Amino acid sequence: MQKAVPAGEGGMxxxxxxxxxxxxxxxxxxxxxxxxxxxxxxxxxxTVLSGKMAGIDAAIALAKEMKIKRAVKLPVSAPFHSSLMxxxxxxxxxxxxxxxxxxxxxxVIANVTALRxxxxxxxxxxxxxxxxxxxxxxxxVRAMVEMGVDSFVEIGAGKVLSGLIRRxxxxxxxxxxxxxxxxxxxxxxx
Numbered sequence: 001m002q003k004a005v006p007a008g009e010g011g012m013x014x015x016x017x018x019x020x021x022x023x024x025x026x027x028x029x030x031x032x033x034x035x036x037x038x039x040x041x042x043x044x045x046x047t048v049l050s051g052k053m054a055g056i057d058a059a060i061a062l063a064k065e066m067k068i069k070r071a072v073k074l075p076v077s078a079p080f081h082s083s084l085m086x087x088x089x090x091x092x093x094x095x096x097x098x099x100x101x102x103x104x105x106x107x108v109i110a111n112v113t114a115l116r117x118x119x120x121x122x123x124x125x126x127x128x129x130x131x132x133x134x135x136x137x138x139x140x141v142r143a144m145v146e147m148g149v150d151s152f153v154e155i156g157a158g159k160v161l162s163g164l165i166r167r168x169x170x171x172x173x174x175x176x177x178x179x180x181x182x183x184x185x186x187x188x189x190x
Contacts, residue, residue, distance in 0.1 A: 001131070002078050004087040010079030011056045012039060015047045017069025023047040026066070030059035039081035043138030044167030048074070050082035081135055089131040096124050107147075114139035116147065141168045153177060153186065 015023055023038055027049060030036040034055035040048035049059050056073065063071035079085065101124050107116040110126035112133035117123050141164075144152075154161045154176045162174035177186045 001080065001085060001088040005078050005084050007077055009053060010051060010082070010084050011053050012048055012050045012074040012076050012079060013056050013060055013071060014074055015049065015059075015063055015068055015071050017045050018047055018063065018066075019045070020047060022066065022068065023049065026059050026062050026068075027051075029062055030055045033058040035082070035084065037082045038134055039079075040135040041138050042135075042164050043141065044164055045069075046164065048081075048135075050079040051084065052079070081130070081133060083132050085132045089128055092131050093128045096127055099124075109140045109143055111135045111137065111140055114143050116143065137164060138168050141165055145169045145172065151175075155183070 015026070018026070020038075020041055023041075027036045027038060030049075031051070034052035036049050036051035036055035036059050038047055039050035040046075042048065049056060051059075056079075060071040060073065101120045103118050103120050104123070107118050108123060109115070110117050110123070110130070112126050112130040112135070114136040117126060141152075149172070151173045152162065152165050152175070154165075154174065155178075157178050159174075159176040162176050165172060165174050175186060177183050
């Protein structure tokens with residue numbers, strides 16, 4: 001993915017306290033300078049932008065003019081989940097053509113569609129599209145809640161996703177497990 005856009009040419013920024021409509025307006029206006037797109041709709045007033053660095057800088061300045069609570073560059077090496085990642089999307093498609101993907105036992109909610117998927121070919125297509133497509137986190141969480149999911153487990157370092165989930169669906173329970181000991185303790189609690 002780093003090869004798709006040379007380091008320093010692209011980046012990402014988080015908007016805190018902006019509606020999705022405000023984020024879309026910021027992208028439209030800032031793209032007059034250089035490409036900026038919504039990369040993540042995280043919900044709870046958090047949106048992540050991705051694009052050319054000049055556009056990201058313009059977006060941060062515009063967000064401040066619009067009195068958005070916070071607009072900050074993210075310490076990332078590339079403009080992930082944007083159309084600038086098209087070369088990486090092509091490589092991902094070629095790699096996944098060689099991979100065996102079986103239909104899952106449990107449906108998968110694709111972050112690029114926020115839809116429930118069980119078809120292996122559709123899952124393969126979604127994995128390719130997520131390289132350049134928007135992460136529809138809020139919609140994905142809402143879809144899972146509508147399916148009856150009431151408990152979420154975040155596996156990995158930190159509790160960022162758990163916090164986002166609680167803002168989107170305050171009535172669900174969340175747990176974060178980050179170490180092998182955490183995983184063992186969680187499994188014993190089931």
